[in-house]
Amino acid sequence: MKFRAVLLLLAMSVTAFAQTSRGTVSGTVTDPTGAVISGASVVLTNTATTVSRSTVANSEGFYRFDAVDLGTYTIKVTAAGFGAITKSNIIVSANLTSTVDAQLSPGTQEVSVDVTAESGALIQTEAPVRGGNIDATRITELPIALRNPVALALTLPGVSTNRFGFGVATFSVNGGRGRSNNFLIDGTENNDISIAGQGFQIKNPDAVQEVSVQTSNYDAEFGRAGGAVVNTITKSGTNQFHGTASWQYDSTRDDALTNTQSLDPNLQQRGYPPYGTEHIFAGTIGGPVKLPGLYDGKDRTFFFGSYQNQRQASNTVTSVLVPTAAGRATLRQLFPQGVNPRVDSLLAVTEGTVGIANLTSIALGNNRPDVQFGQAVTAFAQSYVEPQYQVRIDHKISEKSQFSSRYLFADQNAPVGGATLGLPGFTTSQANRFQNFLLSETHVFSPVLTNELRLSYNRIALAFPFNPPNPLAQNLPSITIAGITNAQGIGWNYGIQTNLPQGRIANNYVIQDTMTYVKSNHTFRFGFDLLQQRSRQFAPINERGSLTYNAGGGFTGLANFVDDFGGAGPGGGSANRDFGSPRYYPELFRQAYFFQDRWRVNNALTLTLGVRYENFGNPVNSVRTAAFTGLFNVDPVTLQGPYSQPSQVAADNNNWAPTIGIAYSPSFTNGVLGKLFGDKKSVIRSGYQIGYDSFFNNIASNAATSAPNVVATQVISSVTTANPRGLANLSNSLPTTARPLSPFDAQTLADPNLVNPYYQRWSLGIQRELPGKLMVDASYVGSKGTKLYMNEDRNPLVPANMRVTPTGYTGTISGRLDNLQGGRTIRSNSGGSNYHAGQLSVSRRFNGGLALTGGYTWSKLIDNNSEIFASAGLSNGSLSITPHILGGERNERAVSLFDRTHRAVFTYVYEFPFMRDQKGVLGHIVGGWQLSGITTFETGVPFTVTNGVDANGVGGNNDRPDLNPLGQKGVRAVPNAASPTGYVNPDANNAPIDPATARYIGVAAGSNRNGTAGRNTERTRGLNNFDFTVQKQFRLTEGTSLQFRTEFFNVFNHPQYGTFSISPFSPATAGPSASVFNTASGQFLQPQFGDGGGRVIRYLMKLTF
DSSP, rough: OOHHHHHHHHHHOOEEEEEEEEEEEEEEEETTTTTBBBEEEEEEEEEEOEEEEEEEEOTEEEEEEEESSSEEEEEEOOTTTBHHHHHHHHETTTTOOOOOOOOOSSSOOEEEEEEGTTTSSOOSOOOOOEEEOOOOOHHHOOOOOOOOOOOOOGGSTTTOTTTTSSSOOHHHHHHHHOOGGGEEETTEOOOOSSSHHHHHBBOOOOGGEEEEEEEESSSSSSSSSSSSSEEEEEOOOOOEEEEEEEEEEEGGGGSOOOGGGGGGGHHHOOOOSSOOEEEEEEEEEEEEOOEETTTTTTTTEEEEEEEEEEEEEEEEEEEEEEEBHHHHHHHHHOOOOTOOOHHHHHHHHHHTOOOOOEEEEEEETTTTEEEEEEEEEEOOOOOOEEEEEEEEEEEETTTTEEEEEEOOOOOOOOSSOOOSSSTTTTBOOOOEEEEEEEEEEEEEEEETEEEEEEEEEEEEEEEOOOOOHHHHHHHOOOEEEEEETTOOOOEEEEEEEOTTEEEEEEEEEEEEEEEEEEEEEEEEEEEEEEEEEEEEEOOOOOOEEEEOOOTTTTBBBHHHHHTOOOOOOTTTTTEEESOOEEEOOOOOEEEEEEEEEEEEESSEEEEEEEEEEEOOOOEEEEEEBHHHHHHHHSOTTTTGGGGGGGGGOOOOOOOEEEEEEEEEBBBBHHHHHHHHHHOOEEEEEEEEEEOOOOOHHHHHHHTTTSSTEEEEEEEOOOOSSSOOSSSGEEEEEEEESSOOOTTTTTTEEOOOOOOOEEEEHHHHOOOOOOOTEEEEEEEEEEOOOOOOOEESSSSOBBOGGOOOOOOOOSOOOOOSTTTTSSSEEEEEEEEEEEEEEEEEEEEEEEEEEEEEEEEEEEEEEEESSSSSSTTTTOOOOOSSSGGGTTTGGGOOOOOOOOOOOEEEEEEEEOOOOOOTTTTTHHHHHHHHHEEEEEEEEEEEOOEBBBBOOOOSSSSSSSSEEEEOSSSSEEEEEEEEHHHHHHHEGGGGEEEEEEEEEEEEEOOTTOOOOOOOSSSSSOOOEEEEEEEEEEEHHHHHHHHHOEEEEEEEEEETTOBBBBBOOSSTTOOBBBBBOTTTTTSOTBBBBBBSSSOOOOOEEEEEEEEEE
């Protein structure tokens, strides 16, 4: 704590900031002979605010402006005995250096130059950083699915979709996982602490100035990322009052059916998706701060504000299995009110919801009549409201000091956002709140010394409370009655699910500092980034309890429920409740320090050398028992051992991250080299660096809800001769106290030496400016992930001959490697990856009514595990076919979940050239039309085909089938002794099949061997998506216009498997079913049973002034 206090005092007394959201302008001043001019005066002026800064060229003729706000600038250079030169239209982008050299001529004649006409205006001649900056034109004009400009990162080379992966609104970058990116707003922390990804999402494109995406080889001041650093920069005010007011409308009436919706006969007849509408009202305004009679902030103080209100309304229609009117009458006749509390509860819960279709009768036995059940269609209204606010103030304190403050707020509320069981009143809500606050000061101490200080605070509060409106739902445990299934084969239950409530609150306090010092032709940058996280998480445990009634003793599950017998266990009847606190308080102190030297060796060559140190802290150590304590250490007499004792993960204090970069921009005026490289029209860039991933709190949540921190207590219903229907009075058997801890309790903990994963990244490429304001970049990019997070089964189920049991022990055994301990699922650093890619990009800044970008990536990503959890919507499990402890790691190496062999993205904004001035009636009709769009092609997602039963007797049911490369694609064969061939095809009514004709051949349970199929041998269908925007703009006055816009997402309605629909009313995505034994007939590897985004049409009207 003393060390932290010293750091905080240091931060308050020294200037500070890492992870800048500003840009740099630098150059060299020379005379016509090429000799440098020292002492030249250089003035940099923002054309929108007229705020200016000045410096003096040093003895090398070199000048540099750091921490320059984004925008368009002019530079004026003067020196005694020389004519002044003014250069205009200098574009300053985040984290990039605009190189503006100036050549002064003797005399007094002044010269003005537009830098966009100069050689090399578009290329980056200093830094090796790879990535791109999404400017305001593309942010506001391109169709953005969820209105989050960060999504446009997917238009850059090396960035691919995170389909079926984890993380909030994230993507995979240059071989990194979706969790590996660092998201910032104005250079400050904006990461979800629990599952990673974006925290606050600004959804008003008119409020964003730029999105900077650094995919590789960024400066040492940037860190906390094995993937990309993504920085969203908010807009600021100018000397003129400007703003927007808009309304966006989306209705499912204009949308196409998604893949799975098209399989619903009712929706087929209807022709469009279920009801849903969305209205988004938004506005912005910015300008100088003026208080009549009190203060005029022109040229000095500026404000910018933004407001957006997103409102959704829809009806959710679901089918539930409940008693019919006849069934209710039967139950009430048999059990009048007050006689049977379970029947009373069932009838009260289903009051007003009566089964009418797909009727089925369930026997009660004991000469009682059957009870009729049927499907009932229920509908309930859903709504979602999210207001967002943004306020920013920029103030010029003096010629040497600039101050900025900014506040963001979002409040998300969904009355039906948690449980949705389809029974009236059996729903719960979701309420999230995001806040992000920033204070920033930039100070110029001298022409060679500049500092940035930022203090920020962000808060993320997510809540899934337990608040069903029906009082019955508030008091019931979760009740499952086996043996009753609806038309889809889904078991029937009632009561709110056991994983509620849950939620998290994170408070991040950040102090950041960067100082820049220019010495001769060296630019030194050094500073620190300190973050104190104080948070509270409410992890999901079964606090209220759950009851499962199973069949047994010749009675159905419903009969045993009515008579309060548990039925056959342990896989069926039981009473369950967890004991322990679901609350834990993951706190950490994250610190980073960096130093970098950018050495301009000469006008052509710049070298970068830097180092960063990061210490992330470890939130998992906020849990009492956090770390795995090993095997074979349980006393066979007392069954005591370290499994029940406090444990911690060792500190990771060795995270050093070097960065090395080379930028070479030659000047050739003739010959072959002149044609190839041109005169300052190309740059060769190369670099190497290391970046570290952060911990995320879900690892701690898993440990917090695991034994011994939480004790899952279960009363099992067993069928015996004395109790043929199992445990009597099951409803009164919910545990009220925790049972004693046992070494057989399952645990999900962290490896005691869990550290931060890291990626090594390297690249070599050439950037070339071409005629027509085009810039092309061709490069090779590689990365290697080391010590990546993954799951390990450290105590797997194994055959009897592999189990280790103490000599003479005759008690309970687990059937695992350590026969005296239960399952041990451990989060470890056993993962690794390799990535190689050729990347090509072509871009054209918006000019003359046209902006273009094109990006293509050809890549290969190989790893041994792609996620710490099982992939959502796919069959990719998180555990290997053979546990790593038994040497299975080497068999898991394959293409990654994030491997995309080919990805190409094109964006375009085109203003039609007809009558742009809109003079006269005809001009207003013909002029002002614009077409923009994003076209995406991407290879499918790799996934694994599973066996479906435990064939080798090791590690449980993680096995794979045999692979027959010569078999027919998509055909499976399942062992069946009654078949003349020994196999049947479940997709052909279980007809006999020659296994030689099947691609995947099931391996029977108990075969004591693994199948030959590897990991990720199949792929989903690829992406083939076209998003278009057509808009008409009416010019009302010189500075005011009215825009009408229609956005078409997936305009050709191609199936986009694994891609979330931009419509908030579409079903969740899913991949093909891929279990040889368990996939339903006709669905094995069939993509049409998965889902993705269908065509969506939105409308926008916007006033710009």
